[in-house]
Amino acid sequence: MSTGTLADRAAAAFAAYRSGDEQRMGELVDLLTPILWHTARSQGLDASSAEDVVQTAWIRLVERAGSVQDAQAVLGWLVTTVRREAWRVGRKDGRAAPTDDVPEPEHEAPRQAELDPAVLAVLRDDQRTLWRHVQALGARCAALLRLVAFVDRPDYAAVSDALGMPIGSIGPTRGRCLAKLRTALLADPAWSTR
Amino acid sequence: MSDDQSPADASGDSPQLLALAAEPIDAIDLELLAAMREVYSRIDPVPGGLTDRIKFELTLAALHAEVAELQHVSLAGVRDEAAHYTPTESVTFTSSRLSLMVTLGPGREEAPDTVRVDGWVTGGTVTVELRIGDESRLATPDEDGRFVITDVPHGAARFVLRPVDDVERPVITPVVEI
Numbered sequence: 521m522s523t524g525t526l527a528d529r530a531a532a533a534f535a536a537y538r539s540g541d542e543q544r545m546g547e548l549v550d551l552l553t554p555i556l557w558h559t560a561r562s563q564g565l566d567a568s569s570a571e572d573v574v575q576t577a578w579i580r581l582v583e584r585a586g587s588v589q590d591a592q593a594v595l596g597w598l599v600t601t602v603r604r605e606a607w608r609v610g611r612k613d614g615r616a617a618p619t620d621d622v623p624e625p626e627h628e629a630p631r632q633a634e635l636d637p638a639v640l641a642v643l644r645d646d647q648r649t650l651w652r653h654v655q656a657l658g659a660r661c662a663a664l665l666r667l668v669a670f671v672d673r674p675d676y677a678a679v680s681d682a683l684g685m686p687i688g689s690i691g692p693t694r695g696r697c698l699a700k701l702r703t704a705l706l707a708d709p710a711w712s713t714r
Numbered sequence: 715m716s717d718d719q720s721p722a723d724a725s726g727d728s729p730q731l732l733a734l735a736a737e738p739i740d741a742i743d744l745e746l747l748a749a750m751r752e753v754y755s756r757i758d759p760v761p762g763g764l765t766d767r768i769k770f771e772l773t774l775a776a777l778h779a780e781v782a783e784l785q786h787v788s789l790a791g792v793r794d795e796a797a798h799y800t801p802t803e804s805v806t807f808t809s810s811r812l813s814l815m816v817t818l819g820p821g822r823e824e825a826p827d828t829v830r831v832d833g834w835v836t837g838g839t840v841t842v843e844l845r846i847g848d849e850s851r852l853a854t855p856d857e858d859g860r861f862v863i864t865d866v867p868h869g870a871a872r873f874v875l876r877p878v879d880d881v882e883r884p885v886i887t888p889v890v891e892i
Contacts, residue, residue: 557760639757669751699735
């Protein structure tokens with residue numbers, strides 16, 4: 521039933537939905553909403569905008585289910601849609617009028633989501649150390665690693681592609697973001713003595 | 715080791731870092747990622763109820779439905795012979811054309827953990843679907859617009875009213891606890 525990677529399970533549910541089993545959409549929502557939430561939040565949206573953007577992506581999927589050629593691509597399609605929509609919403613909140621020209625994130629780095637410092641109180645010391653080093657990587661790497669943390673290893677490439685990051689950003693090789701995090705953490709006594 | 719040993723890298727990353735980046739992912743990396751997952755799940759979890767709200771929105775989009783408003787709720791206690799306090803609830807929903815009043819009562823003696831739903835639709839001829847959890851119950855109101863659905867389990871429920879003329883949009887109600 522629920523075997524395979526997240527992308528595989530999502531693909532199976534989406535394929536079943538498209539061939540008429542409407543109940544399976546609920547399963548797809550349960551499977552992928554967490555990663556879409558983290559996508560929206562890693563692009564710098566506040567909680568309420570992030571909710572809106574995630575909902576919008578789902579509604580688009582239902583409206584345009586036929587245009588997603590390959591069921592296997594549904595995870596990437598949704599992450600891409602959330603990322604683009606987040607960019608549009610973030611831009612609207614910020615400065616100029618929204619535009620349809622969404623730059624690839626090479627050119628427009630996501631902002632870091634603002635987080636109430638009090639929230640960090642729920643973390644253990646080593647977890648706060650990890651969080652601090654992730655933040656220090658910059659928004660692009662932080663966003664990539666945050667999403668990758670929520671999928672299975674064979675899906676890393678699909679996620680980095682959906683984020684507009686180059687092939688090889690992560691998986692099968694470590695990639696620079698993870699290499700930087702690892703280097704920084706292993707050199708930090710607060711992590712290595714945990 | 716100095717940077718001039720390797721071709722200039724646009725990012726300015728050191729050769730050591732690039733070498734580390736080119737290695738396959740190992741158990742330490744997976745441990746770091748698992749720790750990140752735990753951190754983000756704790757400090758920024760998916761808001762409660764978000765998936766339910768999304769499913770509702772998708773149902774609306776799929777049905778092209780109008781959402782009825784919850785108009786009125788009244789709760790009247792009825793004391794039965796055994797002196798149990800049995801709540802009987804009455805709820806009214808309205809849409810632009812239709813109105814639905816439902817009264818919730820205790821289930822049959824043989825099915826004490828269930829609810830009896832008495833409904834009354836005005837404003838048009840419809841079929842009624844009661845959705846509760848993954849279950850779906852259908853009813854066709856009589857000529858006065860009245861219908862009864864028995865043996866309904868407790869839970870979060872909503873009604874979908876489908877005009878029989880198939881021209882008007884369906885109407886879907888907000889969730890009520892049954």
